[in-house]
Amino acid sequence: xxxxxxxxxxxxxxxxxxxxxxxxxxxxxxxxxxxxxxxxxxxxxxxxxxxxxxxxxxxxxxxxxxxxxxxxxxxxxxxxxxxxxxxxxxxxxxxxxxxxxxxxxxxxxxxxxxxxxxxxxxxxxxxxxxxxxxxxxxxxxxxxxxxxxxxxxxxxxxxxxxxxxxxxxxxxxxxxxxxxxxxxxxxxxxxxxxxxxxxxxxxxxxxxxxxxxxxxxxxxxxxxxxxxxxxxxxxxxxxxxxxxxxxx
Amino acid sequence: xxxxxxxxxxxxxxxxxxxxxxxxxxxxxxxxxxxxxxxxxxxxxxxxxxxxxxxxxxxxxxxxxxxxxxxxxxxxxxxxxxxxxxxxxxxxxxxxxxxxxxxxxxxxxxxxxxxxxxxxxxxxxxxxxxxxxxxxxxxxxxxxxxxxxxxxxxxxxxxxxxxxxxxxxxxxxxxxxxxxxxxxxxxxxxxxxxxxxxxxxxxxxxxxxxxxxxxxxxxxxxxxxxxxxxxxxxxxxxxxxx
Numbered sequence: 078x079x080x081x082x083x084x085x086x087x088x089x090x091x092x093x094x095x096x097x098x099x100x101x102x103x104x105x106x107x108x109x110x111x112x113x114x115x116x117x118x119x120x121x122x123x124x125x126x127x128x129x130x131x132x133x134x135x136x137x138x139x140x141x142x143x144x145x146x147x148x149x150x151x152x153x154x155x156x157x158x159x160x161x162x163x164x165x166x167x168x169x170x171x172x173x174x175x176x177x178x179x180x181x182x183x184x185x186x187x188x189x190x191x192x193x194x195x196x197x198x199x200x201x202x203x204x205x206x207x208x209x210x211x212x213x214x215x216x217x218x219x220x221x222x223x224x225x226x227x228x229x230x231x232x233x234x235x236x237x238x239x240x241x242x243x244x245x246x247x248x249x250x251x252x253x254x255x256x257x258x259x260x261x262x263x264x265x266x267x268x269x270x271x272x273x274x275x276x277x278x279x280x281x282x283x284x285x286x287x288x289x290x291x292x293x294x295x296x297x298x299x300x301x302x303x304x305x306x307x308x309x310x311x312x313x314x315x316x317x318x319x320x321x322x323x324x325x
Numbered sequence: 326x327x328x329x330x331x332x333x334x335x336x337x338x339x340x341x342x343x344x345x346x347x348x349x350x351x352x353x354x355x356x357x358x359x360x361x362x363x364x365x366x367x368x369x370x371x372x373x374x375x376x377x378x379x380x381x382x383x384x385x386x387x388x389x390x391x392x393x394x395x396x397x398x399x400x401x402x403x404x405x406x407x408x409x410x411x412x413x414x415x416x417x418x419x420x421x422x423x424x425x426x427x428x429x430x431x432x433x434x435x436x437x438x439x440x441x442x443x444x445x446x447x448x449x450x451x452x453x454x455x456x457x458x459x460x461x462x463x464x465x466x467x468x469x470x471x472x473x474x475x476x477x478x479x480x481x482x483x484x485x486x487x488x489x490x491x492x493x494x495x496x497x498x499x500x501x502x503x504x505x506x507x508x509x510x511x512x513x514x515x516x517x518x519x520x521x522x523x524x525x526x527x528x529x530x531x532x533x534x535x536x537x538x539x540x541x542x543x544x545x546x547x548x549x550x551x552x553x554x555x556x557x558x559x560x561x562x563x564x565x566x567x
Contacts, residue, residue, distance in 0.1 A: 079442040086439030094427050097468075161423040165440050166399045166414070233341075319402050322395065323340035323366075 083167055087175035091150065092182065106183050107190055110138040117255045125256050129286070131198045136285040137254035137278050139184070139191055143213070144220050144274060145245055147180040151224030152231050152238045159325040169318050173228050177221040184213060201288045208284050208291075212299070216277040219303040225310030229317045232324050254278060273302045329411070330492065330523050331374040331397060336406030338367040338389075338396055366392045368547045369406070376412075376491075379524045381534040381555055383562040384544035390527045393544065394494050397525065412491030412523070415441070424481055430458075430465030430472075437484050450487050457513075458483035459506070478502050486513055492523045511537070531559040 096102040117134045127133040154172040155162070162169060188209065192200065231237040251268055253261065258269050269275050276298050283291040342364040367389050374380055382390050395401045398414050423440070424433050434454055455465065458479045469477060479502060486493070495514070502510060514537055518524055528534055534541065534555055541558035543551040551561055 082439045083442065086436050090425065090428065090432075090436050093432065094425070097427055160425070161440065163395065163400065164423045165437075167440055320341045322401055323342075 080168070080171070084171050084175050084178065087171055088179040088182070091176055091179040095150075095179075103186070106187055110135065110142050110187070113138055113255075121255050125260075127257065129199045132195055132200055133282070133286050134255055135191065135195060135198075136282045137252075139187055140213075140216060140278055140281045141249060141252070141254050141274075143180060143184045143187075144216065144277075145249070146183070147177055147217070147220045148224050148227060148241065149245070150180060151176040151221075152227045152241055154224075155228050155232050155321055156325055162322055162325065169321055170225070170314060173221065173224045173314075177217060177224065180220075181213070181217055184217075188213075195285075200285065203288060205284060205288060205290060209281060212277070212280045212284060212291075215280070215299045215303045219273065219277065219299075219306045222303070222306035222308070222310035225307075225314040229314045229321070232317070232321050248272070248274065252278060273306070276302060329373050329409070330376045330378070331411075332407075332409040333370055333372050333397075334407040334409075336367060336370045336396065336403045336408060337365060338392055338401055338403045339363040339365045363404075366547050367396065367403075370549045371406075372542060372549065372552055374523060374525070377521045377523060378540060379518055379526065379538045381526045381528065381538040381541040381558070382544060383527075383529075383531075383534065383541055383558055385565065388544040389547045390544055391496055393542075394496055394525060394527060397492075398494060414492045414494065415485050415488040415490040424469055424477055426470040427468055429468055430460060430480055433469055433480065434465075434484055438487070441488055454483045454487045457486070457509075475502050475506070479506055482510055486517070490522075492525065493517055494525045496527045497529070531563060535559055 096105070099105065101108060114131070114135055117138075118130065121134070122130045125133070151173045154176050155169065158172045161167065162172075192202075192206070196202065227237055227241055251261075252272055252274050253269060258275070261268050262270075276295065280291050280295055280299050283289055283295070340363070342362055370393070382393060384390050392401065396403060396408070397410070399410070423437055425436060428436065434451055438450065458465075460476060460479060464472070464476065469480065472480070482502075493514075511533070514524065514526075518537070524537065526534065526538055538555040541553065541555045542549060543558050543561055545565075551558060
């Protein structure tokens with residue numbers, strides 16, 4: 078109970094801090110994907126063979142920005158909370174965890190707006206849409222696992238944070254979000270199939286765009302990647318956490 | 326009932342320290358060595374604190390006082406030795422400890438109280454904090470980054486003492502408040518002491534130490550070189566600086 082309050086308080090802090098002193102505040106959560114969507118429509122819509130490009134791109138973008146914001150915020154979560162870590166005995170894992178939770182909260186808001194707005198662009202309402210929730214949770218577990226690795230290594234080597242901001246756009250363009258995967262798989266199939274994020278985007282898109290139940294093997298792959306990444310992240314984080322306080 | 330509230334037995338604490346100033350992967354590649362070495366910060370420290378005692382920790386800058394406090398509070402795990410604690414802590418009170426600069430005073434009160442684990446907050450607690458800090462509504466509504474260091478200390482001290490913990494840890498906070506607030510803090514500390522709670526106190530002002538504390542530890546380069554009554558240790562401490 079105590080710990081739930083702590084995580085809640087930290088998540089609330091993250092949300093307040095993120096939009097403090099900004100004029101548009103929460104709207105940025107929607108403006109960012111919207112801006113990218115406009116660019117994509119201009120650049121890609123004539124190249125990509127999708128029946129409904131707006132829905133196709135948006136369903137991918139919403140989930141990409143969830144991943145990108147979550148990892149971006151978490152990378153510095155330990156370093157930025159050094160004041161608290163040095164004076165209050167709170168389990169350190171709460172700091173990246175609270176980032177993940179506040180980002181999930183953001184995703185829920187975005188999805189609500191998405192579901193309403195995309196109806197005009199041909200999103201079919203059906204009970205199947207409920208499966209977006211487990212898909213989002215799996216993606217969140219994967220992202221949280223990766224954040225654990227990034228934030229704990231970043232304590233010792235600040236390169237990790239810088240490197241991650243640099244690598245992120247590259248991953249973005251290598252993941253079939255704005256375009257069909259066939260554009261890459263023709264020549265470089267491994268770029269897509271070794272990219273874990275592709276599977277999560279595919280999972281969400283099957284539900285939102287194709288309005289179909291993803292097949293079991295796709296669920297299985299996502300479950301495996303998410304679980305594996307979480308375990309790896311947890312082991313690394315746990316191994317390093319006792320030395321955080323001396324380094325930050 | 327155990328009267329020993331805190332018991333340290335041969336406790337050794339070490340930090341990873343990078344010898345080459347390795348802070349980037351480039352440096353790591355160049356040296357191709359283990360980038361970190363263990364540096365002993367506290368070496369084989371053994372002491373006990375009785376319930377209701379008021380103990381000072383003295384020593385030069387960098388002698389390991391803050392590390393000792395953090396180890397007592399459970400923030401740092403020792404590599405060797407045994408620690409037994411039979412009580413709850415108020416958070417370490419250092420200048421601006423845990424205060425989030427971007428948040429307002431009110432938001433900080435809520436955040437820190439939740440982090441201390443006080444999930445049943447009542448408005449009384451918050452009223453007490455506000456009253457003790459003597460900060461105005463206007464000041465509490467603005468981000469803490471605009472506060473003076475004295476105001477931050479007021480806020481942090483007020484939040485910390487609102488905690489109903491057995492052990493209060495004070496790490497050189499009283500130096501920045503103004504005369505009035507210092508006096509108020511001292512009164513409060515005496516009050517807490519009178520309630521039979523335990524206080525660990527780090528300060529370089531030997532007069533304060535002798536007023537508040539009964540016993541004291543003297544640290545030097547991570548070694549516990551002496552312990553005894555506050556007067557004895559304060560005199561020894563003064564002799565470190567001829």
